[in-house]
Amino acid sequence: MRQSPRALALVAGIAVALLTLAGCAPGSSNAGQAASGSVSTTLTTKKVTIKIQDETGFPVTSDLAKEFTKQHPNVTFKVVRDSFQNLIANAPRLMASADAPDLIRLPTLGSTVKDGLLTNLDPYFTAYGWDKFPAGQLAGSRMTKAGVRGEGSLWQFGLGYSVTGIYMNQKLADKVGITSIPATIDELEADLQKAKDAGVLPIQTGMQDGVGTFVLQALINQYGDKSKLIDWMFNKSGATFDTDASLKGATTFQDWATKGYLPPDVNAINYTTMVANFTGGQGLFMWDGNWDAANVDKALGKGGAQFFLMPPATKGGKYVAMGAGNTFAVPAKSKNQDTTAYFLNWIATNEKARQIVVDVTGASPGGDPSQKLPSVEKGSLIEKALELSSKVAADDGFTDFIANTTAGIYQGALQPDEQLLLTDKMAPDAFVKAIQAFYVKDLAAQ
Template sequence: MRRAARRCVTFAVCVAAAATPLSACSALVPGAGSQLAPAPSGPVSTAVPAGSVTLTVSSSENSGTTRALAAAFEKLHPNVTIDYRYTAAGDYNTSLNLTLSSADAPDLALLNMIGTTVRANLVRDLDPYVAAYGWDRACPSTELDQWRASNDGRQLGSGHLWAAPAGFSLVGVYYDKALAAKLGITAPTTFADFQADLAKAKAAGAVPIQLGNLQGHASFVFQSIADSVDGAARSTAWAYGVPHATIASPGGTKGAEDLADWAKQGFLPAGANGTDLPGSVAAFAKGQGLFLFDGSWDGALIDKAMPSKAGFFALPGATASAPVTGIGTSVAYAIPTRARHPDLAAAFLNFMGSARAAQIEFSTGFMPLAHADAVIAPPGSVLADIATAWAKVNRGNGLVPFFNNTTATMADTLTSAGQELIGGRSSAAQYVAALQADWQKGHR
């Protein structure tokens, strides 16, 4: 999915390839849902074992976040060794259910989406650990709710907690400060200002929005607008599959119409459908674009390529005082039903929410799930802007899950429908209808 120097985050945010295979894997598990005994439901312990012990972690995360957290946990507990088992995202997602159901199941496993893991009884209900450690008091509800689901895994956003986050990503808008200054543009404070900036950049011969849509990342643009117009609560209801929710909303309609209109006006690169996200990031870093919709995972890369020359903001609303929303998801780990050391796994998850872990998460490209006020970013850096945007989004409880993960096939639908929309082969109404049809099928 990505190389270290060209980031396209490998978990839920990697919309084109991470979401679909995972939830289609129950057929690979003989007797899924009946073969495994229920996870133990007795008392849990928050004590770290005194003897020598190895904790196994399976993941497709290769930004270095989990490895760095593991090293810090080992230093804190010298008797613990963490065996980090990395698999490239495509193979990881395809084989995850088999991995979780095997006799050699890991103690922790990255989840890209809940998929069939809950319905097949492959992961443990973490509610006992939530109570033991107080995770619900330490983390905003919008952070934990992304990994809650009903027992059949169909209703998202409520029910039991099945995975715990190790760090969050935030999608917003990067901008080229040098190009903006040349055009007389500052970071916009309203959506109308943002639209005016697009027209100004186009008139000056610059690329208004750099975009790579080979893997469907036009969805970043669409969802950012939809969330801003509809508000976090309405967008989240659709993302979680709440009955009767619809994307044929004022925000969904405007997001689709603006995306189509911006393509027609030449605000997007002509070759967007043939460029992937790393390619668009590279082009932006070379000065080929005023704005770039992308996630915080690329912040360090952009900062390195454009030191002190890039900024970041959450897409503004209709007014400067409107609540700020942001698309976000987490690196989240589940404890498999067959984990050998579930209590130790939970202790590692709890460490991920500590002040010590916060700086590690931030330094490796993710926002900490707690203690965000303690992280240090170089003044004037894009990382400092990201931290500021993250604080604004969380103050208003404005974090919205990725639309790509609302159904097992939504990532594919967003990709194909988005390519047709900006390619001029479909209308905004057809785009919205395609998304809602996929949603209906996935949540019926």
């Protein structure tokens, strides 16, 4: 995308509070492995190949690797990719292998800390001065030896910080007579019905691989106290998914399916197909993240789509949205821990690297809030996404993704049970209880 030289003054505060969840300084957890010996912040002069295990559809690591090698020719990269769900399932095995990657996309910590599969990044936190980063930015990447997230030692590092919202096809919005962004869930539902009455698919989403969870959580976020949901996601003692907010969110989600607001073959649509369908003109709305801003802009053209936050339940209510770091971890068996940590610090501090993160993912680069923010094209969806992130941050409204709650909950409960929910094969109250039951079982197994 061609860039404007204009700096993003309007989002000057976004890096300060992208994840305004409670954070703390490095803890005393001894689980996992500390970086071997005394760490070095000097880049090696030897020839090194860094192996990155990443998910399909997240190209930023390749772009960052190319730029890093351009600046430091002695360091090259091998990037291996797999689907998100396969990566989650296979991550422990990959990290335990003799040929473990040096850096792995790891959205969920699960039992990896307790099992000693990760490098404790506390020494690098100190050596590189990551205490300059907002504490909340790293909170979700911390875990205690008791398995509680949000505190303790640092085990992950984010490559850009996301925000989720709703994309709207402007051509279809004009067709059905929508002239403004909905300010409440009731107004949103009125727009869904307008689209249905006009013969336009209201919501493009899919549940084959669980991407419809974006819609479900967006509803739950608006119906209750986000701190209770965060406590549950961070595995705090006594926290539960079995709440009025979860029940209302699940009930509404099922109701939307019953009313025909979702694709009739929703359980056969995966993430890639969802995005392709939406950019191909199938669907008025799509719940998705800022990482697809550039794709949507390119497919529908400038002004062809809008991106807005999930509206609150009541007009004037605070915004709540999913947003987290695109988290990676350094396996304990990495043979290049210092070089990999240097690469991570470079991503957060180097001007060209930060620009790549914004250009490719539409996400804030995070890091020290005193650093200059990258520029973006005026009027682009990436510019809008960064503006929305600032709004959520101002409302202290960020939450993690419920799919990251435990190692197995995405594939083992959310994906299959939402498929049942959307086809009326599971009642909302049974769904909520089933998710909580799986959560308890999964935590006990860790």
